[in-house]
Amino acid sequence: MKNLIQYVILLLVVTMALYYNAIAQDSSADTSKNIIHWHSLSDYPDSNGVAGAFVGTHNNVLLMGGGANFPSAMPGKGGEKVFYNTIHILQQDSASYNWHTSPGLTLPDSLAYGATVSTENGIILIGGTDGKTVSSKVYRLQWEPDSKSIDIENLPSLPKPLAFMDVGFIDNTIYVAGGQHSMNDPEATKIFWKLDISKEEDLQWEELHPWPGPSRILPIAAAQYKGDTPYFFLFSGRNLNADGSMNILNDAYRYNIKEQKWNVLGDVGHNLPDSSRSVMGASALPSGDSHILVFGGDSGDALMERLELITQMDSLRNQMQVLPSSRQQDIKQQIEAFELKLTDNLTQENPFSKNVLSYHTITDSWDNVGQLPNPPPVTTTAVKWNDQIILPSGETRPGVRTPEVWQGTIDSRTPQFGWVNYSALGLYAIILIGMGFYFSHREDATDDYFLAGNRIPWWAAGISIYATQLSAITFISTPVLAYADNWIVFIAYFTIFLMAPVVIYFYLPFFRRLNVTSAYEYLEKRFHLAVRLFGSVSFILFQLGRMSVVVFLPALTLTAILDMNIYAAIILMGVLAIIYTTLGGIEAVIWSDVLQVFILVSGIIYSLYFIINYVGGLEIVYTTALEHDKLQLFDFSFSFTSLATWSIFLGSFALQFGPYTTDQAVIQRYLTTRDEKSAADSIWTNGIISIPTGFLFFALGTCLYVFYKLNPDFLSVGMQNDQVFPLFIGQQLPMGYAGLLIAGIFSASMSSLDSSMHSISTVATVDFYERFVPASTENARLNLARWVTVLTGVLGTLIACLLASFPIQSLYFFFQEIIGLLSSALAGIFILGIFTKRTHGTGALIGAIISLIVLYIVKFHTPIHFYIYPLIGIPVCVFSGYFISYLFPDHGKKLEGLTYRTLVTKRDEN
8 A cells, every 4th residue: 555655646746747847838718719610502592692581400401491682673773672482402412512492392472581490390480571461370391301392381370470570499499579560560569479399289379478678670589598497588679669760779688488587688798898789680599508699680870870861861852842942952962962871871891790799698798709701691590500500691781682601610619738738637547547457466356356355444435435426427517506507406415414324323234234245135135036136237227327427428528628529538438447447446446536536626626716816806706606696505485396495405315315325336335444433434424525525516616607707708609518617627727737637527437437337346246146156266256247347337438428429408417317216216125124124025126116107207297306306206115115015914034133123123132
């Protein structure tokens, strides 16, 4: 052990030397922004281009239908606006894009200036106008690639005709806002409707309470998440009043879809140097977890100038009618001068904004992130197609359209990680492999490989328990809870401390005194073999799922910081964990946990210090967070469908029964210490350090919010929320230290991975091979354990690669949901075994199955929040198992020393 410690210290000294050598390097982020690179695709088939077309994607094609233009002459010069019903299809063939059309590809009506929503089941076209009337019709178009045709399905019509509105789409629900009902009386509305398209058998529009601001046409709308809550956002537009007056709008609002409540936001661009502005007629797209991109738009300055010029000319013409002919010449000259100004206004180049703005839903901040190609269009619809942004056609000047179709690619602008950081990352990997080799010389038997020969100090075992439950998910995703929302979930950390006496007094004696290696050996002693195998198989399946999540998240982190493919990152971490776990067994796992916790906690403390000093002090952090409701600690609402203090506290306490009373990965650490007292001390160690470290996690999340609230240009557009801390590490922390901290994050993932691999190996060897092949040799069992470790690591890595192809809004909540669903039945079985004498094996198994069925129903057929899952699953298992056992009793099993009551009796006798 002395040699190991000297070895680790030497390597850390070398790492810190690299850090101090590089600390003078500039680690500030590159804040210059032009993140979207544009290039031209095949022009729209109508060389005049169109405005107000319906644009969407389905079955890997871009559909563009309808729209309007002035094919013969400009407006004001005899030109008449023409509306179309033609549909054009843009297809990608190899590396080229080509338009496809045919006489049969038409809309039922010639329309423009409606709204379009792209869904998995087709493109939904809503409302619009033909220039004379406004439509209330809603269609769903589906592209059939085999026949190159379009199926058109009528959906429920709008409650009223509507055009010049905008839409947002989230969670299978369409939200429509703004617009006008008539072309003859073009007054703007405060329409706010929704259509839940998941209710195929009962589709109907529902009227919602409108925003608190003025009515509007040509607004910009988008649906996006703020944290884990979906919102509808409404920006800008212009107001048309019944008396013909007009107001250009630059206001902004958000609608909480769960609470059905509006909030007023800062004006569009309120935090930018050139202040707020109108972006009416622009197009918007959600990007990543929390950004909305707004493309161009009309400031309204030219429009208001035109209206003023027209008003003045009308006034002069009215004067001419009452003036003598001798004075009319002066008036004519003034009118001609105004006509020249009007012509200049109508023909000016690029009257619309070239800016691409990004809005960040969490910090309510705007950033200018790029420029549109010349000439910038309005009244078009930007769509996402194959991870690219498509901006087709549109209006570039009053009455003028463009046939150009642009494709935009977002540059994530990954921070430069640098050779020093890579060196620190590589050095950390060498340390882990070195630990595996060091401990491999001490793994001569399964007792050494599984239990470290009971050589682990209580404090190291306690830290390892904490590290096993910590994982990269906790380290990366927990700060996001405070960053994106508030501190409500912090109370869950107190339940870990409260679980310590429960485990020490009621569970630990069974695991230590029965001399078990696998926790599920107890289940056979208490019930029968089938229950033991149920526990073992449940644990293995759960751990395989857990492994995939805890590897995927830091791999996602790695791709946010390094220029590395996510699949390569997953495989890299999987290979490293397999090597040192297979070589060093539980000792390598535990001591790598200790090193990992030291690095991660020190990294959080340094990050807090850095942010507080960067923004100007603790007072600024506190006042900014308080002003924006980021410090809320309690929510005493009685809700079963959203986060509330009672459900978080009780649900988290019930959730702890899974890892601390049934999880072999945790229980195995109880068994590596010298005796029962040392094991109890390790459990207390875990419980005690959980609260202050939890405080650090949430404090970091709040500080990250303040940091990016004050510096929105440092955010990476399109990022996932779980990448915010890794992004900060890569952008802001000094070279060398950033690499060491990133290495710690990977180690956190590998710590959970190695725990799962090793515990699965233990269960497979003890509960299956040793149980059914009792005559096997010690060497055969040790070799099998190592091979199972390798195979488990490979399988977990492959599942993580599969998981990488699925978007998950919050990995922290996703992981908690998995635990709540899968661990409740097993926790219920252990409770039945320890605290009841009447329950038999058949009753326990039936109770577990009923629990799984009930939780399946709750998950997929109710809106109940996942924090409540264990509050349902555990009691269902316990009461069902006990009730079955009561109805069909079995008194054949001797329970001496196997239940809490008989254990107490045995103590008294001694």
